[in-house]
Amino acid sequence: MVKIGPIELSDFPLLLAPMEDVSDPPFRAVCKENGADLMYTEFISSEGLIRDAAKSVQKLDIFEYERPIGIQLFGSDVQTMGECAKIATRANPDLIDINYGCPVKQVACRGAGAALLQDIPKMVQMTKAVVDATHLPVTVKTRLGWDDNTKNILEVAERLQDIGIQALTIHGRTRAQLYKGDADWTLIGRVKENPRITIPIFGNGDIDSPEKAVEYKNRYGVDGVMIGRASIGYPWIFNEIKHYIATGEHRPAPTVQDRIEACRKHLDFSVRWKGPRVGIVEMRRHYANYFKGLLDFKPFRTRLVLVDTHDEVLSILHEVSEAYEEMYNV
Incomplete structure (x- = not known):
């Protein structure tokens, strides 16, 4: 200890x-x-x-x-x-x-x-x-x-x-x-x-x-x-x-759903703590990191950093889940 x-x-x-x-x-x-x-x-x-x-x-x-x-x-x-x-x-x-x-x-x-x-x-x-x-x-x-x-x-x-x-x-x-x-x-x-x-x-x-x-x-x-x-x-x-x-062994890598869930929790707390405007704006720096390495993610990221409301971000994250479901075994 x-x-x-x-x-x-x-x-x-x-x-x-x-x-x-x-x-x-x-x-x-x-x-x-x-x-x-x-x-x-x-x-x-x-x-x-x-x-x-x-x-x-x-x-x-x-x-x-x-x-x-x-x-x-x-x-x-x-x-x-x-x-x-x-x-x-x-x-x-x-x-x-x-x-x-x-x-x-x-x-x-x-x-x-x-x-x-x-x-x-x-x-x-x-x-x-x-x-x-x-x-x-x-x-x-x-x-x-x-x-x-x-x-x-x-x-x-x-x-x-x-x-x-x-x-x-x-x-x-x-x-x-x-x-x-x-x-x-x-x-x-x-x-x-x-x-x-x-x-x-x-x-x-x-x-x-x-x-x-x-x-x-x-x-x-x-x-x-x-x-x-x-x-x-x-x-x-x-x-x-x-x-x-x-x-001495590796844990399974986080799934796309794990990434979405962590990002969503981060977003929800950010909005509650900082307010809807600042919370949304300051989350924009994190999306590329949460979804780093996902094939063809750039169009989703572009949309995520342009929208202004909590609901719009959640809607795009739902689209991400559906888009990568088969590809990454969400």
Whole structure:
């Protein structure tokens, strides 16, 4: 059993990554149903939360069936991050996570996210401010370093553990790499092997199949893995990995009907939570992923991203079911 403070997880938990514009409650719901053990909100700007910005406040929404769930925060000001942690704590998550890994310009160039990898003393100070501001377990997600010349994750892991974080997730790339090239898990393994490290270490980066999850589990000894992009449109990956670990065999691939049902549940929740207009518009980014690989699906996708009502989307999904019934044994 893996423990994060009082939170008890399975022997090898599978975490859903906090992905901006993806990891909202509707998406989390389908991932939880399909085996995600621990999930996080989209990252929330500390500045936005302090200003009571509507988008940031809405991201605090969590639901009982999601537990355990963490709220992820990012920011560049130590005091503001401490205040933000207090606000997030009142939303009653199971833990608070700090984002020191986001590489995108609008975050890193403002001194937040992965930018803190260039200023370890400030990272330590900020982390302590968050730890001191909440009674909840605090965890961190970060990268190997800023670039190839500053892969300082071994130092970061020790120093953050020393001031009280309860778990660490490491993405196997530097900030300079963004999401390009292959993730390098070698340093993640070295952090896990460090006898000074006693907190759970989770690996992140390029886990896109059951085989890879098992290979990296055995090779690098991590306590669990965090899955991001591979879960978009394919929430079944969590239970597929669990089944493969338990049996050494693959689960049957999701049928077209499975895809339609997951997409419909995602859509229904999106409309309920965001309202009919925003819910429909924001679902448009997901259709290509849910139906990736289906022969001649493009005409259906084109229609799905053009219609404006819930009923119209459901009608097209019904057509998809009928069109692929014989071809894919729905």
